[in-house]
Amino acid sequence: MPRRLRDKRSLKVLVSGASGFIGRELATQLRDDGHEVFTLVRRQPKAENEINWAPSAGILNSGLIDSVDAVINLSGASLGRLPWTPKYRKEILDSRLQTTKALAEAMTMASKPPSVFLSASAVGIYGDRPGERLTEQSPRGPGFLGDVVEAWEAAAQIRPAKTRLVTFRTGLVLGNGGSMAPILALTKAGLGSRFGTGGDIWPWISLYDEAAAIRHLLTSKLSGPVNLVGPTPATSDRITRYVARRLHRWYDFVAPSWALTLALQDAAHELLLSSQNVVPEKLVADGFQFRHRTAEEAIDAFLE
Numbered sequence: 372m373p374r375r376l377r378d379k380r381s382l383k384v385l386v387s388g389a390s391g392f393i394g395r396e397l398a399t400q401l402r403d404d405g406h407e408v409f410t411l412v413r414r415q416p417k418a419e420n421e422i423n424w425a426p427s428a429g430i431l432n433s434g435l436i437d438s439v440d441a442v443i444n445l446s447g448a449s450l451g452r453l454p455w456t457p458k459y460r461k462e463i464l465d466s467r468l469q470t471t472k473a474l475a476e477a478m479t480m481a482s483k484p485p486s487v488f489l490s491a492s493a494v495g496i497y498g499d500r501p502g503e504r505l506t507e508q509s510p511r512g513p514g515f516l517g518d519v520v521e522a523w524e525a526a527a528q529i530r531p532a533k534t535r536l537v538t539f540r541t542g543l544v545l546g547n548g549g550s551m552a553p554i555l556a557l558t559k560a561g562l563g564s565r566f567g568t569g570g571d572i573w574p575w576i577s578l579y580d581e582a583a584a585i586r587h588l589l590t591s592k593l594s595g596p597v598n599l600v601g602p603t604p605a606t607s608d609r610i611t612r613y614v615a616r617r618l619h620r621w622y623d624f625v626a627p628s629w630a631l632t633l634a635l636q637d638a639a640h641e642l643l644l645s646s647q648n649v650v651p652e653k654l655v656a657d658g659f660q661f662r663h664r665t666a667e668e669a670i671d672a673f674l675e
Contacts, residue, residue, distance in 0.1 A: 440485055538597070574600040
C-alpha cells in the first residue's frame with residue numbers, strides 16, 4: 372500500500388517533464404526545499420538523478436516507483452506551437468496520454484506505490500465562458516482542449532486508489548518562456564498587439580507561483596482537480612499592454628478576431644480569444660499564499 376509522506380523535510384520526488392519551462396523552476400524549488408529530485412529523460416542519462424524512460428512504449432521500471440514518495444507529471448507537447456495541424460493535434464493528445472498512462476500504470480504494479488501523484492492538467496477544460504466564475508466544480512466546456520483535458524485527467528485515474536491524485540489545472544504561466552515566448556518575441560520586435568477586443572479574461576499565474584503551488588500540493592490533503600491560476604483576474608489587453616510598457620515598445624496594433632481565426636482556426640479561439648474567469652478556490656481555501664497577486668507583479672518578476 373502507498374507509504375505516508377514522511378514528516379521530515381526531505382522527500383524523494385520523481386518528475387517527468389523536468390527539463391521544460393515549468394519543470395526547471397519546479398526542480399529548483401524542490402531542491403531548495405531539501406527534497407531529492409529524480410528526473411525522467413528520453414535520452415541517455417547524464418547524471419545520477421536522471422532515469423531513462425520510453426513513455427510511448429509504456430516502458431518505466433515499476434521498481435523505481437517503489438523508491439519514491441511522490442510523482443509529479445509535467446509532460447506534454449506545447450499548446451503554444453502553432454498552427455494546430457491534424458498531426459500536431461494528435462501529438463498534443465498522445466504526448467499527454469502516453470506519459471500519464473505510463474506513470475499511472477507503473478504505480479499500479481509497484482509493491483510500494485507513492486503516496487501522491489500530481490499530474491498536470493489545464494484550464495482549457497472549461498472552454499470559452501464569458502461572464503462565468505469558474506471553479507473546480509464547474510462543468511467542462513466545448514472544444515478540442517476540453518476533449519484533451521478530459522481524457523488526460525481520466526488517464527491519471529488509473530493510479531492505485533490509495534495514492535492521492537491531484538490534477539492541477541494551469542492557466543497562462545507568466546514567465547520568460549512557455550506560451551509567453553511568442554508574445555514576448557512579437558512585442559520586442561515592435562509588433563505588440565491587442566487580440567480581438569482585448570476584453571477576454573486570461574487565467575494567468577506567475578512561474579514562481581506555479582511551481583510553489585505544486586510544492587504546496589505535494590504535502591497538502593487536497594485531491595482531484597485544483598485550479599492553478601492567480602487570484603486577480605486580468606484581460607488579455609491588460610497583460611499584453613503591460614508587457615509592451617515594460618519592454619518600452621509600441622502597442623499600436625490590433626489583431627482582429629476574424630484574422631486570427633482565419634490564420635489559426637480553432638487554436639485562435641481556444642488560446643487567444645477565449646474568456647475564462649478561473650478562480651483558485653481550492654488552493655486559496657487550503658491556505659496557499661501567492662507571491663504575485665496581480666498580472667503586473669508577475670510580469671515585473673521576470674522582466675526585472
